[in-house]
Amino acid sequence: MRAKIKKEDLVYLFLELKGTHKIIGPKVSNNVIVLSEIDFEDLPLGYRDLQSQGSYKLIKSDESTMFGYSVSADSFKRFLNPPNVEILSFKTSKRGLSFKPLTYQGKPLAFFGIRSCDREALRLYDKVFLEGLERDFYYNSIRQNLILIALNCINPGDNCFCASISTGPEVKGSFDLLITELDDCLLIESGSSFGDRLIKVLPQESVNETHMTKKKLVLEKCMGMFKKKISFNKLPDLIYKNIENPRWQEIAKRDLECGNCTQVCPTCFCSTTYDSVMLNGISKKITEISGRKIRVWDSCFSRNFARVHGGNFRLSRKARYRHWFAHKLAYSLEQFSLPGCVGCGRCITWCPMGIDLTQELEGFSDGE
Amino acid sequence: MASKLIPVVAEIKWIKKESRDTATYALKILDKDVNRDFKYEPGQFSMLSVVGIGEVPISFSSAPTDRDITHTIRIAGDVTTALSKLKVGDLIGVRGPFGRGWPLSELYDREPLIIAGGIGIAPMRSMIREIVNNYDKYFFRRTPVVVYGARTPKDILFRNEFPRYRGFFELILTVDSADPEEYWKGEIGFVTNVIKRLNINPLHTTAFICGPEIMMQSTIKELLLKGVAREKIFLSMERNMNCGIGLCGHCLFGPKFICKDGPVFRYIEVEEFLGIKEL
CATH class of the missing domain: 2.40.30.10 (Translation factors)
Structure with missing residues (x-):
């Protein structure tokens, strides 16, 4: 089902959804577009973001373009796999020991404006958390009721390179609704029965072939606007061939190991767990305690990431950088048949040293 | 759930x-x-x-x-x-x-060579006991060999059990060093030295190794020199497994999740990564 609506009529979508769903979408906060629970008024309409290596600037322009900005600083992953979440509760008492799984209890989530890169990252997340040996019960408790309102990119950011990995700019994964902004209207396509229902509540006009042609043109134009690319067809071999290349050491010299890249990367999924026992979880008898198992994001840039008793498998910074890079561009292809990089460029923008994954990969190609 | x-x-x-x-x-x-x-x-x-x-x-x-x-x-x-x-x-x-264990099907009609270093004897004991419990099932070509190295005689685990296994295995114990005050009639030296001198038929041997990575690597080198096939060497890898099902990313060894693809690997599966430092 498809329809076109006036740009301002998008508000009706929010009105329809907000009673039943928590809408997560882009909004401006501290001069950066971030994802958050939003209403229609929060959308950063008319904003443009200028992203380059280690730099981000937001400008307000008076264009009539609604979705002229590119990827937000953070990705949708933190709403599906929260950075800090209680996954189990445990209790010891006279009666014994017990464990209880904890799941998401809030309103179902609706992701508004999820772009192709993040949609592809979600595909990888589903592979990791749902299609592995076992479903992750916490992730599943959010994912099973998730609504996706996807957005076709019309204006890639300066650090974007999804076109060269075929992870964008056009949304290819499944969605409930897909929005494409045309000059004077929004083209809305439905990809599910829930999407059909949503379209019906909008003040819609019918779509003809001209609109579909316009959509094609908009996407074609977008394809031609990318400033960065990677040689995806050389992967994963290019990484394996260079696994002992001294260039890793060169990159490591610029690397601060702040872990920003793993935080903003929409596919990084590593986590660690720890037991948390608060003072009120300890009874008079010290042996009777209650607490929570907490899962937090971890980063392979952390020194303890590969630590075991009596040793650490990745002691050097070089090794840690190489691990991250190789997981993105080589290992992931073998593990999940999907690239671990979707070309959103966030790691380039938010690296304080401006380390550019596309350039570093190119550096290895040069040696051939 | x-x-x-x-x-x-x-x-x-x-x-x-x-x-x-x-x-x-x-x-x-x-x-x-x-x-x-x-x-x-x-x-x-x-x-x-x-x-x-x-x-x-x-x-x-x-x-x-x-x-x-x-x-x-x-x-x-x-x-x-x-x-x-x-x-x-x-x-x-x-x-x-969790994980993939020792391939017991590889025991049939073979000459098993079980090699353990340090605490690596623990997962090996599981297989040793499996062999003891089902000895006749596997039609071994010769008595399986167990080579077990510990730091000192005091560090040898399951010591009182070994006499019971004598009938089932040819057992070689070696220690890095032994206190001269102490009674020790086993070998002194690294596991690799024992392997070097070992008389095996490479065509019939299937090797199972568990121990520190460096010990496994040097042992594999010796086995290959003796002519044991790469496909017939199995090793158990260690990383900091955390979730057990490939969600947490801690145990990656190159593209392998040790927790679910391993911990036991056929040597050819990890050969290309084993020599790479800090992978």
């Missing part, structure tokens, strides 16, 4: 001290249904948890055909220290079993 991410409760049935820092714990899973369905293979591991402290991956030291499920644990970090303070009757959390 049955999930391997949620621990089941197990009671410590008995504890046997093996050496100054290592002990064997027999566990009884309290839930009757879970206990009945709990099936594991030699070489697999479970995540054992002491609530409030954390979890550790520990391989099985018992065979599936043994009466009790046992884990042999060396005190190494916070959780293993906490485990060492527990008594018979105390409760712990168990998640598992």
